[in-house]
Amino acid sequence: MNKILTIMWKDVRVLFQDWAAVALIIAGPLVLALGLGLVTGAFSNSDAPTIGRIPVVLVDEDGGQLAAALVDVLTSDDLSDLxxxxxxxxxDAARARVAAGDASAAVLIPTGFSDSFTPDMATGEMPASVTVTVVGDPGAPVGAAVVRSIVEEFAARxxxxxxxxxxxxxxxAGSGAVSPVELPAVGQSMAAAVFADSAAASAASVIRVETRNVTATGESFNILAYFAPAMALLFLMYAVTLGARTLLSERREGTLARMLAAPVSSAQVLGGKVGGIFLGGFIQLAALILLTxxxxxxxWGNPLSVLLLVVAAALAATGWGLLIASLAANAGQITSLGMALTLLFGILSGSFVPLNDAWPVLDWLSRITPNRWAMDGFVALAxxxxxxxxxxxxxxxxxxxxVLFAAAALFFRRRQGALLTA
Amino acid sequence: MTTPILIAKDLRKTFGDLEAVKGISFSVLRGEIFSLLGPNGAGKTTTINMLSCLLPPTAGTAEIAGHAIPGDTLGVRRAIGVVPQEIALYDALSARQNLEFWGRLYDMRGQALTQRIDEVLEQVGLADRAKDKVKTFSGGMKRRINIAAGLLHKPQLLFMDEPTVGIDPQSRRRILDMVKELRDGGMTVLYTTHYMEEAEELSDRVGIIDQGRLIALGTQAELTRVVGEQETLRLYLAEEAGAAAAQATVAAGDGAALPADGGLTLFNGLPGVLRASAIDHQIVVNVADAGEALPAVVGRANALGLHVRSVDIEEPNLEAVFLQLTGRGLRD
Known part of the structure; x- marks a missing residue:
């Protein structure tokens, strides 16, 4: 274990002694996040950067009780400041308003939404689900994300x-208090009771949206809480690429052979190298969180949860770095592939321009990126x-x-002779 | 200096269809400097890599300080130190940080490691540059730190693979003196080189290796006996010798006199000439008696249009031995 730690620590030392690399992976994300913050108006006044009232267009094609409850939630006094x-x-008009940038999001409640929550009178079965759509403006990512999270919370409740x-x-039915014939009617009554009375009352009692971290406590959502992790994760991929590159460059420069000529096993050398890549990424991400x-x-939210996310994100990014190294023929290829993957992952996960619902395919593809999952976590915590x-x-x-570690191990095993020998 | 610390028996290594080492057997005695002398591509580094457990032998065995190859990899690695041909150091780290890293891989820690680093830095003459990053060092200084990293754990047997390649004469002198000091301090050194002068100066015994085979082995005196009383005429040309000789051969209408092994036939038939070869800007001619052969050899060279700038007469040496055994020069 000592030798694994020795190799890990050496790799971290080498990485952080390279001032150009440090400038890129630490200062780079800070500058970019700051730049994007400026562009999106985070620093438009001298106060703490906040989001103003988010313009939302609402279309209720349903007209039912549950739709009314959702409308009331969105237009409630609690959320009126937001x-x-x-x-x-x-x-269509609502979509056009979003596309024109006049609204950050459109909430579309389709016909049948309320009924989809009420059992059929004849059979007692639940109808097919009907989905509320939130159309977000890619140019207003945070506003769209806030609206979406409110609607998701409503739907969950x-x-x-x-x-x-x-x-x-x-x-x-089980107790015999109601006969099977009466069940549909009772079900409707219960549903009506749940969503009846005034929609506002229902919303307050059953579908209350927690807004305390947005407005109730007077805190505000800082747009940098989106761009700082986005940029940190973007450059995390680059940092692990730099680490993965050393797997092949050490072979070329003879240091890998020299390590293997010492009383160190191949597994210890690989363990140390992988640990070094992970530790480099972890330190980079942790340093950015501390600096911001x-x-x-x-x-950034609960420190323990943030730590968990940082560890998990660094591990997943390390997996990608290893996979690239296991497939590349030389260190130069790792740099090229790593840079391409860094940018691709950044785009897919909305690091530069959040994609929201406008790009469902890209949203689905983003699930292969560590950036996307880590962003989900960081934004939620923030x-x-x-x-x-x-x-x-x-x-x-x-x-x-x-999965990535296993795949990389498979590819490495195929070429281990070439990788670990002189 | 009679107990072997290394015994290699019929070591072989093939890479696909290429047989890089074709059954090499030799032993290295405790406390000696043993040189493997041969041209580039002769199989020296492959042999060292097998002996340092970096490459598994295709066939054959070896034993180092009682540890078997193949088999006791860890025991072998603890017993040996390796100074690779490449400068295997981290440029971004200082000399001391590099040595700390390599020392830790040999289970050295704390005060003992710090003290040993101070010793080896003193030994290689770089104590005052300990805190400087390796990337600021000259080639020769990097070579010396490269050696220091191999010495840290006081190995019983030190492998030095062409440690003077690509450095200035002063640094080379310093390294050669250091190798002799190591031997005088009781360390056994297996030294590979393609520089005949280094092998001659350093070695207690020499193994001459060519095309994967050990073609001669012994002390320098024993080896030069192979060439008897032969002497060597070294003609320094203004032009590259191989190309000039080929041109001269064609001009002389003697196309058949260009053997594939690099030997030259331009001087065949002259009194006392045994064989000749071209190396860089030199033509090396083995002769029975330099005094007798010199006028004829220089005359033939002039007649062929070769521009001879100077001539050295050398006593029997390892270059002549290699030429005698292979028909080629060491740096062909």
């Missing part, structure tokens, strides 16, 4: 309420969500790391 909601009647109705019906906290007073919010991103990153 959202400027304008109601339209035409979905509606699902919970419906599940409660179903459980109630099952218990009533000190320089811009960014609140928005004040608890540790549970990072569980899915961390799990996805760890699975990604495991």
């Amino acid at each position: 959202l400027a909601v304008e109601t339209l009647s035409d979905a 509606a699902d919970t309420a419906v599940a409660g109705v179903r459980v109630g019906l099952t218990q009533l 906290t000190l320089l811009w007073q960014l609140n 928005a004040g969500e608890g540790g549970a919010a990072v569980l899915v991103p961390v799990a996805a990153l760890l699975v990604m790391a495991a």
Whole structure:
């Protein structure tokens, strides 16, 4: 273990003694995040950078109780400091407003939305689900993300309420209190009770949206909380590329052979090299979080969750670095492939221009990038969500790391003779 | 100096269809400098790589300080130190940081490591540059740190693979003196080179290696006996010798006199001439008696249009031995 740590520490030392590399992977993300912050108006006044009222257009084609509840949530007093909601009647017109940049997001409630939560009178079965669409403006990523998260929260609570109705019906049927013939009608009554009365009251009691971290406590969502992790993750990929490059450059320069001529096993050398790549990425990401906290007073959220995310993101990025190294013929190829992957992942994950719902294919593709999952976690934490919010991103990153490590090991095994011998 | 620390038996190494080492057997005695002398591509580095467990032998065995190859890889690696032909150091780190890293790989720690680093830095004459990054060093200084890294753990047997390649004469002198000091301090050194002068100056015994085979082995006196009382005439030309000789051969209408092995037949038939070869800007002629052969050899060279700038007469040496055994010069 000592020798693995020795090799790891040596690699980190070599990486961070290269001032050009340090400038690129530490100063680069800071400058870019700052630049993007300026472009998007984060520093447009002397106050702390905040988001003003987010312009939202709302189309209710449903007209049902649940739709009314959602409308009431979006137009409630609690959110009035955050959202400027304008109601339209035409979905296409709403999309056009977003496309023109007049609104950050459009919330489209289709016909049948409320009914999709109510059991069929005749059969007692739930109808097919009907989806509320949030169309986001790529030019206003944070505003669109805020609207989307409110609607997602609403939908999640509606699902919970419906599940409660179903459980109630099952218990009533089981106890014999209600005959099977009466079940559909009782179900409708229960659903009506859940979503009845005034929509505002329902929203308040059943589908309340937590907004305390946005406005209730007076805090504001800093746009740099989006761009700082986006840029940090972008350059994390580059940092691991630099580390992975040393796997082949050490072979060329004879230091790998010299290590293997010492009383060190091949596994220790590889372990040390992989550990060095990971540690380099981890330090880079951690340093950026520390610097942005000190320089811009960014609140990254719960420290333990942030640490978990950083470790998982660095592991997944290391996996990509190893895969590139296992496929490349020389150090130059690693640099080229690494740079291409860095940019591709940055684009796919919306590091430069968030893609939102406008690009569903790219959104799906972004799931292969560590950037996307880590961003999901960082943005959620920065928005004040608890540790549970990072569980899915961390799990996805760890699975990604495991798959990539396995693939890289397979490719390395095929060429181990060439890699580890003089 | 009679106990062998290294015994190699019929070592072979093939890479695909290429047989780089074709069954080499030799031993190295404790406390001696043993040189493997041969031209580039002769199989010296491949032999060292097999002996330092970097390459598994295709066939054959070896034993180093009682540890078997193949088999006891870790034992062998603890017993040996390796100074590779490449400068295997980290440019971004200082001399001391490099040595700390390599020392730790040999389980050295703390004060003992610090003290040993001070010693080897003193030994290679770079104590005052310990904190400087290696990238600021000259080629010769890098070579010396490269050697220092191999000495840190006081190996029983030190492999030095062409440690003077590409450096200035002063640095080379310093390294050669250092190698002799190591031997005088009790260390055994296996030294590979294609410089005949280095092998002659340093070695207690020499193995001459060519095309993967060990073609001669012994002390310098034993080896030069192979060529008897032969002397060597070294003609320094203004032009590249091989090309000039080829041109002269064609001009003389003697196309058949260009043997594939690099030997020259331009001087055949002259009194006392045994064989000749071209190396860089030199023509090396083995002769039975330099005094007798010199006028005829220089006359033939002039007649062929070769521009001879100077001539050296050399006593029997390893170059002549190699020429005698292979028909080629060491740097062909």
